[in-house]
Amino acid sequence: EIMNLIHENMKPRDTIMAYYRCAIMEVETKFKVLNEQFSLEYDRNPIESIKSRTKSMESLAKKIRDRNIPSSLEAIEENINDIAGVRVICSFCEDIYMLANCLLKQDDITLIEIKDYIKKPKPNGYRSLHLIISVPIFLKDEKRDMKVEVQLRTIAMDFWASLEHKIRYKKNLSEDLQKELAEELLYCANQSAELDMKMQKIRNKI
Ligand code: 0O2
Numbered sequence: 001e002i003m004n005l006i007h008e009n010m011k012p013r014d015t016i017m018a019y020y021r022c023a024i025m026e027v028e029t030k031f032k033v034l035n036e037q038f039s040l041e042y043d044r045n046p047i048e049s050i051k052s053r054t055k056s057m058e059s060l061a062k063k064i065r066d067r068n069i070p071s072s073l074e075a076i077e078e079n080i081n082d083i084a085g086v087r088v089i090c091s092f093c094e095d096i097y098m099l100a101n102c103l104l105k106q107d108d109i110t111l112i113e114i115k116d117y118i119k120k121p122k123p124n125g126y127r128s129l130h131l132i133i134s135v136p137i138f139l140k141d142e143k144r145d146m147k148v149e150v151q152l153r154t155i156a157m158d159f160w161a162s163l164e165h166k167i168r169y170k171k172n173l174s175e176d177l178q179k180e181l182a183e184e185l186l187y188c189a190n191q192s193a194e195l196d197m198k199m200q201k202i203r204n205k206i
Contacts, residue, residue, distance in 0.1 A: 012073055017054055020084040022137040023146035024052045027086045030109075034102050046095035048155055051087045055080075081113070081132045082149035089158050092203055093118065093196050096129050096152040103131070103150070110134040112147065118157075124182060125189025126161060128153040156192040160185075 028050055035047040055063075060083065064071060069079045076083075090096050096118065104111050115130040131150040136143050153161065164185050173181070 016073055016077065017083075019137060019139075019144060019146055020054050020148075023135050023148050024054070024084050024086055026135050026137060027084075027103075027133075027148050027150065028052055030103060030106065031086070031088055031099065034099060046090055046092070046099060048089045048091055051089070053085050055083045055085065077147070081147050084146065084148040085151065086148055087151045087153070087158070090152060090154055092200050093154055094200060096154065100129055100131060100150075100152055103133070108136055110145070121189065121193075124164070125186040126164065127157045127189065127193060128161065154196050156196050160189050160192050 031047060031050055035045050038044060038046050060076070060080065063069070063080060064076060067079070069075055088096075088099065090099065103109060111131065111133055113130075113132040118127050118129055121127045129152040131152070132147060133150060134145045134147050136145050167181060167185070
């Protein structure tokens with residue numbers, strides 16, 4: 001599969017993006033294996049779904065501009081951590097930490113950075129556990145370490161984040177309305193955090 005993705009006559013940019021897609025495959029497989037094992041041993045799936053993406057060229061260009069990153073491929077690889085993104089949606093909050101620990105214990109995974117927006121949510125209410133990791137991909141005659149951003153969240157956290165993301169990109173909203181929506185979104189984030197806690201308690205009872 002990798003050989004189909006990477007041709008020697010590809011442009012350097014396309015080659016790098018193919019490497020990131022390979023890194024996504026590696027990380028996705030690791031989570032799928034863990035889900036399979038839990039399904040076999042405990043008859044339950046801690047993962048509801050996995051959504052992966054490579055950053056769009058448009059969003060990458062914006063980040064490079066906003067952060068004044070030199071536009072060489074080396075500088076981009078060095079400074080941008082979320083070109084490859086794997087989002088893991090879990091049923092319960094405790095599964096997030098359990099899966100993160102299982103991943104980080106694997107001997108080919110290196111943790112670069114951890115951002116726990118569950119223990120310390122963003123001021124707008126955003127919650128998720130972010131891991132920046134490095135994972136090797138094995139090519140024809142080379143091993144290459146690639147960075148991947150893993151976002152782990154519950155269904156409730158994902159529901160909130162996707163709605164907030166849509167609202168944030170709505171243009172032409174008056175300042176008053178923006179403030180009102182921000183307050184309502186924060187209220188909803190707190191409500192959904194409470195719901196996650198209640199669901200976890202119910203699960204812990206059985
Ligand atoms: P996309 O691709 O549209 O998802 P870093 O460069 O990693 O040090 P950054 O980028 O601020 O700094 O990292 P952070 O805060 O960990 O957030 C990165 C990603 O987390 C975002 O990607 C979102 O996917 C998600 N995220 C963070 N904060 C919020 C938030 O307030 N609301 C929502 N809906 N998602 C959030 P991008 O870059 O926005 O792009």
